[in-house]
């Protein structure tokens with residue numbers, strides 16, 4: 223069985239971290255394909271190499287001197303190479319990058335060099351071959367991954383290399399130039415590589431021991447999730463729980479390859495398994511809690527709304543005309559509520575209100591701001607009686623007023639709307655009732 227191992231920026235931030243990564247790879251002979259990110263932050267307040275590269279590009283594009291951040295980047299790699307005791311130089315590479323910045327600055331190409339250079343260092347350090355994704359991962363005209371071509375070309379290249387380093391974050395655009403994924407995109411590269419070589423596992427190594435049941439900024443030392451399904455993960459990531467890039471799931475999901483999130487700084491921890499489906503029960507009724515603040519609810523009322531065909535469509539058209547996507551839509555008999563992101567809505571609110579009046583002729587429209595949404599997610603909820611009851615009892619005890627409830631038809635999640643100021647209290651109350659008291 224082959225394993226693809228992807229290491230995030232903090233796992234490769236300096237020579238000491240590189241050594242840990244080397245030990246992890248050498249500890250298991252099936253870890254044959256390695257996908258590195260660019261060097262990340264060594265301490266809080268530090269700057270990621272990718273951000274320094276974007277800074278170089280912005281300066282170069284504006285015709286300004288970019289030598290300070292450029293020198294800083296060279297220093298970061300020098301420290302890694304010397305710290306690892308490698309007799310290897312990136313001098314020629316840096317001259318090429320500098321030339322491109324001076325003559326024809328290209329945003330994606332510049333940003334991609336963080337991963338490219340780290341890939342070169344990693345290949346030299348491990349004695350693995352180097353595969354440049356600019357020759358193996360392809361985008362189509364719309365800027366999306368060209369799955370067919372990538373699968374074919376990359377699959378063939380991997381067959382020819384028993385051990386290889388494939389830098390994350392970029393590939394080849396339709397115009398033949400380097401193109402990057404969105405930020406955090408090395409996760410996607412890892413998944414693509416795993417799909418292309420039909421790996422047994424895609425290990426994604428980061429600086430936490432897997433997905434946590436709740437945000438550690440709100441809950442002190444939350445427990446880690448042992449196993450989570452793709453669907454649960456999607457619900458939680460959508461609500462802001464971020465360890466893995468959202469688009470990283472699709473390439474492995476198609477091949478039925480599980481993802482194992484692991485901690486480079488605690489390799490003995492089992493981490494979190496992300497799987498298609500599982501008979502494994504999670505330790506608790508819920509799998510995770512996530513949430514976001516700053517939503518607005520637009521409450522539309524009209525007598526006899528229930529019997530008016532097309533009413534919902536007309537209301538939604540008002541949002542569509544103004545380029546606003548809605549997040550949730552709980553409804554009553556004569557009311558419907560459209561929940562939107564405050565930041566997307568606030569400047570256009572009066573235009574939306576008049577469009578709803580024009581299109582749907584409601585009796586009244588009310589807008590409520592400062593709403594936070596919390597998703598309580600768990601595959602176990604549907605077979606457990608009283609889950610919702612427990613959530614609401616816990617919130618009532620914590621004096622949190624529930625403003626909205628929306629249970630998806632999959633019964634995989636319950637979405638609760640509370641006031642922004644009750645957000646943290648609500649999450650703590652839900653965590654306590656399910657995890658701390660393990661009800």
Ligand code: ASP
Pocket residue numbers: 230231259260270272273336390391404405406407408409
């Ligand atoms: N280095 C890129 C970023 O900082 C991509 C990645 O790390 O996944 O976004």
